[in-house]
Amino acid sequence: MKYILxxxxxxxxxxxxxxxxxSGRKIPAVEIKSLDSSPFNTGDIQNDGKPIIISFWATWxxxxxxxxxxxxxxxxxxxxxxxxxxxxxxxxxxxNMQKVKPYVDGQSWxxxxxxxxxxxxxxxxxxxxxxxxxxxxGEGNIVWQHNSYQPGxxxxxxxxxxKLASGESIN
Amino acid sequence: xxxxxxxxxxxxxxxxxxxxxxxxxxxLLDGVQIHGNFDLYAQQYNKDSIIGAPIVPEKSGVNAxxxxxxxxxxxxxGVRLESYIPPVQGFDPRFGDETIxxxxxxxxxxxxxxxxxxGNFYEQFGNGMILRSYEERGLGLDNAFDGARVRxxxxxxxxxxxxxxxxxxxxQKSDGIVRxxxxxxxxxxxxxxWNESALRVSIGGSFVSKFQxxxxxxxxxxxxxxxxxxxxxxxxxDFSLMGEYAYKENxxxxxxxxxxxxxxxxxxxxxxxxxGFGINISAKSIDNMEFRSDRExxxxxxxxxxxxxxxxxxxxxxxxxxxxxxxQPNGEIxxxxxxxxxxxxxxxxxxxxxxxxxxxxxxxxxxDREYYADQDPDAAVELLDxxxxxxxxxxxxxxxxxxxxxxxxxxxxxxxxxxxRKFNKKFKLKGTFAFQEYNIELIQNxxxxxxxxxxxxxEGLNKLSKKHSIRWEAQQLTTGQDQGDWVFGLIEYGYxxxxxxxxxxxxxxxxxNKDLRVNYPTAQVTYIHNANRLSLSYGRxxxxxxxxxxxxxxxxxANGITLAITxxx
Numbered sequence: 001m002k003y004i005l006x007x008x009x010x011x012x013x014x015x016x017x018x019x020x021x022x023s024g025r026k027i028p029a030v031e032i033k034s035l036d037s038s039p040f041n042t043g044d045i046q047n048d049g050k051p052i053i054i055s056f057w058a059t060w061x062x063x064x065x066x067x068x069x070x071x072x073x074x075x076x077x078x079x080x081x082x083x084x085x086x087x088x089x090x091x092x093x094x095x096n097m098q099k100v101k102p103y104v105d106g107q108s109w110x111x112x113x114x115x116x117x118x119x120x121x122x123x124x125x126x127x128x129x130x131x132x133x134x135x136x137x138g139e140g141n142i143v144w145q146h147n148s149y150q151p152g153x154x155x156x157x158x159x160x161x162x163k164l165a166s167g168e169s170i171n
Numbered sequence: 172x173x174x175x176x177x178x179x180x181x182x183x184x185x186x187x188x189x190x191x192x193x194x195x196x197x198x199l200l201d202g203v204q205i206h207g208n209f210d211l212y213a214q215q216y217n218k219d220s221i222i223g224a225p226i227v228p229e230k231s232g233v234n235a236x237x238x239x240x241x242x243x244x245x246x247x248x249g250v251r252l253e254s255y256i257p258p259v260q261g262f263d264p265r266f267g268d269e270t271i272x273x274x275x276x277x278x279x280x281x282x283x284x285x286x287x288x289x290g291n292f293y294e295q296f297g298n299g300m301i302l303r304s305y306e307e308r309g310l311g312l313d314n315a316f317d318g319a320r321v322r323x324x325x326x327x328x329x330x331x332x333x334x335x336x337x338x339x340x341x342x343q344k345s346d347g348i349v350r351x352x353x354x355x356x357x358x359x360x361x362x363x364x365w366n367e368s369a370l371r372v373s374i375g376g377s378f379v380s381k382f383q384x385x386x387x388x389x390x391x392x393x394x395x396x397x398x399x400x401x402x403x404x405x406x407x408x409d410f411s412l413m414g415e416y417a418y419k420e421n422x423x424x425x426x427x428x429x430x431x432x433x434x435x436x437x438x439x440x441x442x443x444x445x446x447g448f449g450i451n452i453s454a455k456s457i458d459n460m461e462f463r464s465d466r467e468x469x470x471x472x473x474x475x476x477x478x479x480x481x482x483x484x485x486x487x488x489x490x491x492x493x494x495x496x497x498x499q500p501n502g503e504i505x506x507x508x509x510x511x512x513x514x515x516x517x518x519x520x521x522x523x524x525x526x527x528x529x530x531x532x533x534x535x536x537x538x539d540r541e542y543y544a545d546q547d548p549d550a551a552v553e554l555l556d557x558x559x560x561x562x563x564x565x566x567x568x569x570x571x572x573x574x575x576x577x578x579x580x581x582x583x584x585x586x587x588x589x590x591x592r593k594f595n596k597k598f599k600l601k602g603t604f605a606f607q608e609y610n611i612e613l614i615q616n617x618x619x620x621x622x623x624x625x626x627x628x629x630e631g632l633n634k635l636s637k638k639h640s641i642r643w644e645a646q647q648l649t650t651g652q653d654q655g656d657w658v659f660g661l662i663e664y665g666y667x668x669x670x671x672x673x674x675x676x677x678x679x680x681x682x683x684n685k686d687l688r689v690n691y692p693t694a695q696v697t698y699i700h701n702a703n704r705l706s707l708s709y710g711r712x713x714x715x716x717x718x719x720x721x722x723x724x725x726x727x728x729a730n731g732i733t734l735a736i737t738x739x740x
Contacts, residue, residue, distance in 0.1 A: 025204055028242065029281070031322075036371050036406040037413070038357055039330065060484040066632075073524075093305075094298040095479030098440040099509050101411070102449025106511030107527065118295040118305055126208040126238060128737040132702070145702040145739060151632065151640040152667025 025142045027054070028124040032089070033115040035101045040114055042121055045136075050083035051164040052136040053157070056116075056127050057088055059096045059103055064131040067149035071157075072109050078158060082165035086111045091130060093117045133157065137164050144170055207239040207249075208739040210308065214259050219730035222689055222711055225260060232259035234266075236308060245282050251275035261717075261726045262311040263470070265341040274339060275315055284324035291315045294334055296353040296377040298438055299477035300417040301400040301462070304338065309717065310724045312471050315339045316349065328361025330354070338464045338473050345473050347383035347464030371406040379475060381464050390429055396422040398434075398462060398476075414439040417460065417476070421568075424466040427459055427501055430569030434459035436478070437574060447513040454506050455481045456574040458538060461500035471724075481505040482533040482585050487603065487628045488677070489648040489659050492715035494609040494622055496535065496583040497723050504577055505535035524593035533585045537578030541571040581621060584608035596634065603628040611653060615716075624650040638667045649681065656681025671697040677713055702739040707732070 029043025045052065057064030068088060071078070078084050088111045090100045097117050104113050116122055125134065128147070135144040135157070144160055146153070163170050212234045216227040233256045240249040254271040258264060277290030293315055295303040306313040318336020325331075332353045337344040355375035359365045377400045385392040402415035416437045423429035436457030443450050462476040478498045482505075485491040510530040514521035587605035594600065609622040628646045635641060646659035661675040677691040693710025714728040 025206065028247075036411065037373060037404045038360065038371065060486055062486050093479065094295075094300075094303075094438075094477060095481075096484060097298075098413070098442060098451050098453055102442055102444040102451050102509065102511055104449075105444035105446060106449035106513055106529075108446050108513065118293055118299075118303065120293070123238075123293075124240070126206055126240070126739045128208050128210050128739060132739070146668070146699075147702045147704045147737060147739065148671075148697075148699050150665035150667050150671055151634050151642075152638040152665070155637060156668045 026140050027136065027142065028121075030121045030124045032121050033117070035104070035113055035115065037115075042114075042124075045087060046140065047083070047085040047136075047138075049138040050085065051138060051161050053084060053086040053161065054125075054134040054136065055086060055088050055111075056091055056122060056125070056130045056132045058090060058092050058130055059099050060092070061130045063149040066151070067131050067133075067154065068109065068111070069107060070151070070154050072107065072111075074154075074158075075110055078161065082161050084161045084165065088113045089116050089121060090114070091116050091119055091122050093119075135160055135164065135170075203241060203243045205239060205241045206740055207237060209238075209737065210236040211734070211736040212259055213734045214729060215731040215733075216260070217730045219711065219728070221686070222691070222728040222730065223714060224728045224730050227260060229257055232257055232262075234259050234262060234308075246278070246280055248278040249276065258311075260729060261724060263341065266311060269342045272342060274313070274342065286320075286322040288320045289318075291317050291339070292320050292334070292336075294320060294332070294351075295477070296332070296351070296379075297375055297400055297402040298415050299479075300415055300436060300438060300460070301377050301398050301419075301476050302349075302351050302353075302379050303477035304475075305477070310471065312724075313339050314472075314474055317344055318349075326361065328357045328359070330357070338475070340465070340468075340473055345464040345468075347381045347473070349379065349381050349464050349475055351377065351379040353377040369408055371404075373404050375402045376400065379462075381462075381475060383464065383466060390423060392423055392466070393421065396420050409443055409445050411442045412440070419460060419462055422462070422466070423567075424461065424463065425469065426461050426463075428569065430459070430567055432459055432568040432570070434461070435574060436460045447515065449511045451509045452507070453481060453509075456504040456538075457498075457500060458502045458572045458574060459500075481507045481535060482583060483507075483509070483531045483587060485587075485605070487626075487630075487644065487646055487659075488715075489646045489657055490587075490603070490605050490607075490626045490628065492713075492717060492726075493648065493654075493657070494607050494611070494624055495716050495723060496533075496585070496609070497614050497716075499582060499613065502538045502540070502572060503535055503582055504538055504574070505533065505583075507531070507533040522592060522594065526590065526592040529589040529591075531585070531587050531589075533583065535581075535583040537580035537582060538572045538574075539576040539578040543568060543570060580610070580613075581608055582610045582613060598634070599632040601628075601630045603630075617653070619652055622650055622652040624648055640665045640667070644675075654679055654682050654687070669699055671695075671699070673697070673708075704735075704737045706735045709733075 027042055027045055029041055031039055031041055034040045055068060057068055090113060092100055094117060097115055100115060131149045133146045134142055137143045160170050215231045235254040237252045238249065240247060250273050253274055255266040256270050258266040275291040277288055277292055279286060279288040293304045304314045304316050306315065316334060316336030316338055320334040322332045335350045337348060355373060357373045359368060359371050380395060380397045382395050385394050398419035400415055400417035404413040419434040421431040421433050423431055438455045440451060440453040457478055460478060463473045464475055465473045478500050480496045480498045482496045512528050514526040516523060516525035585605060585607050589603045591601045605626040607624045611617045611619050611622050626648045630644045633641045642663040644661040648657040657677060657679055659677045663671060663673040665671050673695040675693050679687060679689055682688050691711040691713045693708055695706055695708035697706035709732050712729040715726050716723045717726045
């Protein structure tokens, strides 16, 4: 128990220490795969100075699919109004990896989708479980993150995207 | 070989940090970023003999994890602290050998297409058929390497990787050493005039070798065992095709009854998809492909390769945790088809928002084998178990098999359909039906004929207002075998973005033993704030099988309070 308290304290300390520099945290450069299995470096993620949403999901994760299917309905409007780009990172491993592209096309998603079959990017981004969503500002800084999804969360996310698009700080 | 303790781990972290920092001029801490995550799962146990909950003398269990990663420019270093006081029920008790420690720490450097990692790391070659190390915390699975790895891309389109290391074995390391190499060519990147071609082609190949001393066994055991794999992938417009073949030299192990037979396997998959439609067909056959860095290892321990189940990964409780298929690495052959079709919105059948239909079929059987020892496979396996040399099998190869010879024994069948429709802005409905046939004798070691189960699920989502919603599930499983029929009901109230309240119950109403017709009620409250999530639940947990990929863990029945906290920073 002593150790748990210690770790919680340690984390708390780091957490509060890190908050100040959170605005400067960039997307780590990790080699993952495009849907055609060619390599993609996450350091190359960019959107011409507009906000980016990075969403970790999997074909076996129901709340993930609820979130991405809900956003898909309004995605054209989101793009028109703010220029935001959504990047969906599937953490499906070799068991389900081949089903990702049919699912993405079948649901007519217009997102950029990449495969992270051995969780390299997931680990580098410190994701515990999916769905986990990050918001990246125009300068490429990770400015917000959220774990899990329930209906209505997409409205909170979009309010933050609008703020970022109009140059406001969200911290 | 014992892993580093906490102090050593922390010293490592700080030395890494010092190395990182001192390698740079100017202000030492400038630009160093530390981030990580935290994950805690704790259970309190009450006595509950009717559901078969094991008696836990400590009355509680806690698994806790913290990852810390420090990065600066080309450098990164990290540690993971793990704590088990004692391990949560269902996790291997060997995790309890240490209450807290640092089983994972590394430092890495990246520049101009070269990446060097020393310490612990995860790696996957191709589909993982010959090598994959990974962590699946929920399964208590971590076969990380401890050693060194180099990844290098001399020119665009050419990728090579090499590694050496021992694997994690709870708080220890494997005796066996793994050495491995992988190369991949992406032709469209390598050859500039193919850059824009609609045809995209890549090939790859791996070589993996493990060394483990023969010890004092009376058998003449090969100490070095080699394996390899070759793969290709091609995409042309809406089509894609991929395949991988893997081979392993003879590798007598406890699990294959110490036979001196080589192993092989293949995986092939074809996909076609366009807007509103997608189809995937996959085939897999493996024989004697269990590849571990210790020939005595059992359970999910010390796997070098990864052989996922070729079946749908269900998410609804009754479909996912009662009869999930687990890969049979010693031999199986399977086929899976998966189809998704979205009926256009605005059409008569599709409705205002469109309707999505998903179909999935998977079929997995034994191989038709010819045993050297005896015509009766059970008798043959028994003889092999006793390590008896049989006159007909001087070479001790056990049996003859062909990857394409389908045997008569049904391991698994799953035919399922899912229909998903949004009726209006406030209401969505999803219906699922699955028929499963499950070889419970093979997979769960329970004497029974194959389980035939029919599963119905209806899930609704009512959006009450912008922030309030109700989600519900009604599930039924009917079967004449094993524990008989089940019903499951769930209601979840969501208040975005912070609160979720869930109430659920499962009832084994069809159990042949009337005393076991038990209810499993549970209530749960979850609070979410950004990347922090805390959930507290109380109730009965049904014994079941929790799987990720093709790998499963038995979750014992429990009665009590569960606390789960996750946080990322």
